[in-house]
Amino acid sequence: MSEQPTPEEVVAQAEAVVEPAASAPTEEEAASEARRGVENDEAAEETPDWETVAMERTADLQRLQAEYVNYKKRVDRDRALARQLGIEAVVTDLMPVLDSIQLAKSHGDLDGGFKMVADEFEKVAAKHGLVVFGAVGDPFDPTHHEALMEVPLEEKVTVTTISQVIQPGYQLRDRVIRPARVAVANPRQD
Secondary structure: OOOOOOHHHHHHHHHHHHHHHHHOOOHHHHHHHHHHHHHHHHHHHHOOOHHHHHHHHHHHHHHHHHHHHHHHHHHHHHHHHHHHHHHHHHHHHHHHHHHHHHHHHHHOOOOOHHHHHHHHHHHHHHHOOEEEEOOOOOEOOOOOEEEEEEOOOOOOOOOOEEEEEEEOEEEEOOEEEEOEEEEEEOOOOO
């Protein structure tokens, strides 16, 4: 009589056959693992080098700092220009007052409290860079003077000279606000 295996032995033999099959990868599993390996390699390639990242961030920071410095310079320059234009606008509006003060002084009509106010007014204007120009005997400069007529001088002149000031000129720092209106004397052609 031959021995038949017991049910437990049959189960054990079946498990032994199934285990090697389970441990051996199927074609699908092998392909899936190959894809995961490629993805891991790509991820390794995509992982940035920390030194490169640090250099890029440092370059970005330096660029932003340079942009900020340029912005600050531009804002400061714009503020200074706005201030200068504001002063120029006020001085332009006050030129008729300064002309009236000059006329009153030349006629001797300015005395007492009015003289003190006029002197203080002129000091404040000068403090902000306002210069009055155009005097008899000065050489004529077409960038600063506007010749309205020719009036000869008693003495002989070698260059075109201011012989009479009709209206003084004003200059704010290095910019002419209003040219002096003058009469000129030309050199004689004897």
